[in-house]
Amino acid sequence: xxxxNRTNLEPVDRERRTFIGAAAGVGASMVAPGVILHAVEAAPxxxxxxxxxxxxxxxxxxxxxxxxxxCIDACxxxxxxxxxTKPKPLSESKWDQQKAVWIRxxxxxxxxxxxxxxxxxxxxxxxxxxxxxxxxxxASFKRADGIVMVDRHLCIGCRYCMMxxxxxxxxxxxxxxxxxxxxVPRGKGCVESCNLCVDRRDYGEESTAxxxxxxxxxxxxxxxxxxxxxxxxxxxLLKALPTRQIREDLELNTGVRYAGV
Amino acid sequence: MMKRIVYREWRIPPxxxxxxxxxLASVIGxxxxxxxxxxxxxxxxxxxxxAVVWGLPHVFAVFLVIAASGALNIxxxxxxxxxxxxxxxxxxxxxxAVALLMGGLLILVTDLGRPERLIVAITSYxxxxxxxxxxFLYTGFMAIVIAYLWTMADRQGGPFxxxxxxxxxxxxxxxxxxxxxxxxxxxxxxxxxxxxxxxxFVILSFAYGLAVFLLVLMFAFAEEGRVIGPxxxxxxxxxxxxxxxxxxxxxxxxxxxxxxxAKHDDFESWLLLHGGIYTFAFWVGSILIGGLLPxxxxxxxxxxxxxxxxxxxxxxxxxxxxxxMYVVIIGSQxxxxxxxxxxxxxxSGFGDGVGGRAASxxxxxxxxxxxxxxxAVGLLxxxxxxxxxxxxxxxxxDDVVPVDEETLGEAAFAxxx
Numbered sequence: 236x237x238x239x240n241r242t243n244l245e246p247v248d249r250e251r252r253t254f255i256g257a258a259a260g261v262g263a264s265m266v267a268p269g270v271i272l273h274a275v276e277a278a279p280x281x282x283x284x285x286x287x288x289x290x291x292x293x294x295x296x297x298x299x300x301x302x303x304x305x306c307i308d309a310c311x312x313x314x315x316x317x318x319x320t321k322p323k324p325l326s327e328s329k330w331d332q333q334k335a336v337w338i339r340x341x342x343x344x345x346x347x348x349x350x351x352x353x354x355x356x357x358x359x360x361x362x363x364x365x366x367x368x369x370x371x372x373x374a375s376f377k378r379a380d381g382i383v384m385v386d387r388h389l390c391i392g393c394r395y396c397m398m399x400x401x402x403x404x405x406x407x408x409x410x411x412x413x414x415x416x417x418x419v420p421r422g423k424g425c426v427e428s429c430n431l432c433v434d435r436r437d438y439g440e441e442s443t444a445x446x447x448x449x450x451x452x453x454x455x456x457x458x459x460x461x462x463x464x465x466x467x468x469x470x471x472l473l474k475a476l477p478t479r480q481i482r483e484d485l486e487l488n489t490g491v492r493y494a495g496v
Numbered sequence: 497m498m499k500r501i502v503y504r505e506w507r508i509p510p511x512x513x514x515x516x517x518x519x520l521a522s523v524i525g526x527x528x529x530x531x532x533x534x535x536x537x538x539x540x541x542x543x544x545x546x547a548v549v550w551g552l553p554h555v556f557a558v559f560l561v562i563a564a565s566g567a568l569n570i571x572x573x574x575x576x577x578x579x580x581x582x583x584x585x586x587x588x589x590x591x592x593a594v595a596l597l598m599g600g601l602l603i604l605v606t607d608l609g610r611p612e613r614l615i616v617a618i619t620s621y622x623x624x625x626x627x628x629x630x631x632f633l634y635t636g637f638m639a640i641v642i643a644y645l646w647t648m649a650d651r652q653g654g655p656f657x658x659x660x661x662x663x664x665x666x667x668x669x670x671x672x673x674x675x676x677x678x679x680x681x682x683x684x685x686x687x688x689x690x691x692x693x694x695x696x697f698v699i700l701s702f703a704y705g706l707a708v709f710l711l712v713l714m715f716a717f718a719e720e721g722r723v724i725g726p727x728x729x730x731x732x733x734x735x736x737x738x739x740x741x742x743x744x745x746x747x748x749x750x751x752x753x754x755x756x757x758a759k760h761d762d763f764e765s766w767l768l769l770h771g772g773i774y775t776f777a778f779w780v781g782s783i784l785i786g787g788l789l790p791x792x793x794x795x796x797x798x799x800x801x802x803x804x805x806x807x808x809x810x811x812x813x814x815x816x817x818x819x820x821m822y823v824v825i826i827g828s829q830x831x832x833x834x835x836x837x838x839x840x841x842x843x844s845g846f847g848d849g850v851g852g853r854a855a856s857x858x859x860x861x862x863x864x865x866x867x868x869x870x871x872a873v874g875l876l877x878x879x880x881x882x883x884x885x886x887x888x889x890x891x892x893x894d895d896v897v898p899v900d901e902e903t904l905g906e907a908a909f910a911x912x913x
Contacts, residue, residue, distance in 0.1 A: 307845065322540050332545035332847055332856065339845035346838055356835075356846070365684060371627035372620045391617050392609015394549040395627055401684035403833055403848060407549060407609060409540035423538045424609030481835060485683055496836070 289381035290431050291360060291462040291490035292446070293472045298456035299353045301342065306355050306457060309448030310338045313432060315416035322410050335406035335421075337429040338445055343496075352496060355445065355457065357429040358383055358404040359481060360490030366396035366405065375426075381462070381490050384430040392424040401482045404428045431459070462490065501584045501896070503649075503886035506879075508719045513883060520876040527869015530862035531606040539609065542863050547847055547855030548829045553607040555821045556867030559704060560600030560874060561634075561675055562697055563817070565668040566705015568593040568641065571648075572668075575661030580898035581731060584889035585713070590645040591881045592709055592874075593668075594638055599874030601634060603867060626677050633671045640664045649886070672698045679824065686763040687828030692753065696746040700820065703739035707813035710736065712878060714807050716888060725894035726801065733806045737794035740813060744787045747820075762852070763831055767823070771854065774827035777819045786816010830854040 311317040314337060321330040338357040344350070364383045366375045374389035375396045385396075397405045405428040408421060415421050418434045432443040442450075446459040460469030478492040506513075534541055544551040570589035574582035605611055621628045644660045647653035653660075676697030682688040710732055717724050751768070754760040767774055790809040799805040832849020835841070841848050847855055882888050889896075 304845075322537075325540055328856075329545070330540075332547060333540050336546070336846045339848075340843070341835075341841060341845075341848060342843040343836055343839040344842050346840055351842070352839070356848075365682075367622075368624045369627065369682075370622055371625045371631065372616050373622035374616075389613075389616055389620055390610065391613045392611075393617075393627065394609065395625070395678075397546070397549040398829070399682050399684055401833065402835065403547070403846065406546050407539065407544075409545075410538045426609070 284379045284436075286379040287463065289462045289490060290436065291381065291460070291469060291492065292357075292431070292443070293458045293460075293469045293476075293478065294354060294491065294493050295456050295458075295472075295476065296352050296354045296493055296495040298454050299340075299355065300452075300454055300456075301351075301353050303452060303454065304340060305448040305452045305454075306445035307338050307340065309444040310357075310429070313444035314419045315421065318414050318416075319410075319412070333409040335408055335427060337406070337427070354493060354496065356402065356404070356481075357445075357491065358400075359402050359487070360429075360431065362488035362490070364487065365399040365401065365485075369395045369399040371395065378433075380436065382431050382433055382436065383428075384433060385426055385428065387420060387422060387425050387427075390425040392426065394426060396426055400428075401485055401487070501898070502890040503584075503587065503888060504890045505884060505886055506716060506720060506882040506888055512719070513879075516879055517876065520872045520879065523872035524869050524876065527866050527872065530865040530869065531611075534862050534866070535606070535611060541860060543858045543860045544863075545847075545855070545857070548826060548857035550825055550829065551607075551857060552822075552826075552859035552863040553603050553866050553870075554825050555818060556870050557600045557603035557607070558675060558825060559818055559821045560596045560603070560870055562672055562701035563704040563708050564593045564596035564600060564874075565637070565672045565675075566701035566703065567596055567709045568664060568668050569702055569705055570709060571644065572661060572665045575648075575658055576665050581728060583898060584892060585709075585728075586648050587645060587887045588713060588716075588882070589709060590641050590648065591887050592712060592878055593641050593705075594645075595877035595881065596705075596708065596874040597634060597638060598877055599870040599872070602873055603870035606866060626674055626681060630671075630674050630678070633667070633674050637664075637667055637671050640667050669698060672701045679828070684833060685828055685831070686760060686834055687767070687824070687831060690750060690753070692746065692750050693824075696743075696750060699739065699742045699746050700817065703736065703743045703813055704817040706732070706736050706739055707810040707817070710810040711807060711814070712875075714803060714810075716882060717892070718803075722888070723891050723893040724803065725892055725897060727894045728892045728897050729803065729806060730801070733794050733800055733809070736806075736810065736813065737791055740787055740790050740794070744783070744791075747782065747787075759834075759837070766831055766854070767827060771827060771831075774823055774830065774854075777827070778823045781819020782816055782823060784816075785812050786819060790816070826857055830857055 308317075316335055316337060319334050321327070321334070325333070338355050341354055341356050343352045343354070345352075360381055360383045362381070364375070364377055367377050367383065370376075371393060372389045372391055374386045374391070375383070376386060377383045392407070394407055397407060405426050407426050408423050411423045412421055421427060432440075435443065443457075443459045446457040449455060449457040458469050458472055460467040462469060462473075464470060473492055476494040478494045479496060480487070480489040480492060481496070542551055568589055570582055571586040571593075573579050574586045605614055608614070617631065621631075623629070640660065640663055643656075644664045647657040647660050673694040676694040679688045680691055680693035714724065716722075751764060754764050767778060769775060771778070790812045793799050793805050793809040793812075796805070831854055832841075832852060835848060840852065841850050844850055849855070
């Protein structure tokens with residue numbers, strides 16, 4: 236079939252082309268700085284996490300004061316856990332079992348000697364984390380720098396990691412959430428736990444919220460740092476103090492070490 | 497002389513059939529509403545918490561999944577172990593295996609925190625997780641059993657019957673071992689971390705699967721007036737008794753092993769003596785209702801021959817099985833984790849078993865309804881299956897069922913040796 240309209244094509248509107256070209260140019264020049272600025276801002280987070288460091292905590296239980304909850308309050312503020320609200324019909328006792336807890340205080344008594352110990356418990360950031368082994372989708376993962384955390388886009392909420400964790404470190408989000416922090420997105424139906432203030436790591440900040448709060452109280456029971464750097468304060472402390480891992484028998488090589496337990 | 501086995505659709509009156517279907521569909525509907533409620537509100541409406549993270553839905557789901565693999569046993573005995581008397585039951589056995597597995601998996605999926613992300617579970621795998629393996633074991637099982645059913649029902653499939661049957665047998669052993677290993681490989685909790693849980697789940701599956709199979713078979717036959725002869729009934733009830741005894745034996749070994757190791761003393765004394773609901777569920781549910789009572793019925797010289805008593809025994813095995821799952825899944829989570837051996841936790845901000853107390857869990861009604869919904873899914877698939885396709889043999893009367901090698905030997909037993 237012959238195309239009869241071929242010869243009737245309108246001549247190209249040069250002016251229109253110029254206008255569109257100019258508009259595109261102006262548009263690009265207006266958007267570009269934003270894009271470039273954004274890229275510059277994102278630079279520290281764009282570099283991949285390095286295994287040259289291994290983040291961890293050293294906890295001196297002798298310095299952990301009874302009745303002090305500074306680390307817990309700081310963690311709750313840092314990660315938006317203080318924004319959790321109890322669903323109305325729920326009893327307080329049940330809510331205590333269902334709300335998310337990333338760090339908790341535990342008070343122990345030795346069965347033989349009666350000695351009392353206070354300590355904070357959180358994710359122990361194992362080198363061989365059972366939660367990572369059992370996660371069917373790979374949502375539970377360990378970063379190159381030793382931080383064990385949950386990818387909230389992959390977590391299907393099966394809770395197998397909670398079954399596997401020997402430290403009861405993980406929480407399941409049982410209720411719908413409102414008003415979260417942009418730095419710590421959380422969502423109903425996913426599992427979460429202490430991630431050593433991972434957004435602080437990505438912005439190159441020094442410490443964790445719990446360690447800062449403990450220091451501000453003057454206790455200095457929690458020291459954060461790089462376990463691989465022999466000169467870091469945490470490595471120096473671990474060299475000087477006899478410390479151990481909780482559930483050492485499982486040989487998970489935890490990133491959190493305790494003195495005086 | 498062996499007669500040809502004739503299979504017929506389940507021809508109960510339409511009103512009766514649609515009535516049964518309606519009941520099952522209503523239970524499924526209520527289960528679906530429960531799922532919607534829990535999914536919309538979040539898991540705070542359930543009894544689950546951060547200590548007991550798997551609740552009643554998992555009890556039903558795991559029971560159905562292992563009963564599914566156990567239900568396939570009858571087909572395996574006929575095809576793989578060449579016992580002709582079991583052959584007429586092979587088709588129903590395969591159908592039940594697929595149906596129960598479907599019901600169990602649906603519960604597992606609907607109890608996820610993010611069920612809408614199921615696609616993630618299907619596309620993103622971590623192969624060090626037994627869960628990830630199970631996704632393949634479960635879907636593979638369904639595919640193999642459907643192929644197995646085809647080899648039973650279609651003349652062209654005949655030559656493949658035994659090879660597919662053998663594959664299905666090994667696959668189901670792997671599947672149940674995998675299900676048991678979900679718990680057996682957890683080093684964190686005292687009640688788990690025991691390799692025996694894998695094989696124990698296999699033997700439990702034999703008992704639960706056969707109990708469900710027997711009840712479904714007896715119900716379907718009674719509804720339509722088909723005959724189950726004493727010969728096949730005796731074989732099936734003896735098999736059930738054997739499986740129940742085997743399950744008791746494995747449970748005994750599991751607890752003896754724990755009792756032998758001093759570090760598990762506390763857990764055993766809690767579960768066996770001081771565990772409240774879990775102690776009750778163990779002794780009354782698992783041991784008495786699920787073990788000793790059915791054994792007594794099945795080996796009773798009179799009651800063991802009576803259809804109704806055998807059905808009652810099968811029902812008791814199912815009740816006991818649910819109790820066992822309750823103890824194994826929930827009791828083991830409720831018992832506090834041994835974070836600090838040799839020390840007592842006086843205070844904790846996260847319920848770490850203060851003073852050695854167990855975590856609290858009480859199932860909510862939506863959880864129960866979701867579990868029952870899964871059971872109904874399994875039964876609905878079975879009911880529709882036997883109605884539209886030729887799954888059920890027309891009769892299991894003594895003169896119809898194939899001769900068994902057992903009968904050949906009867907003369908030998910007539911005279912004492």
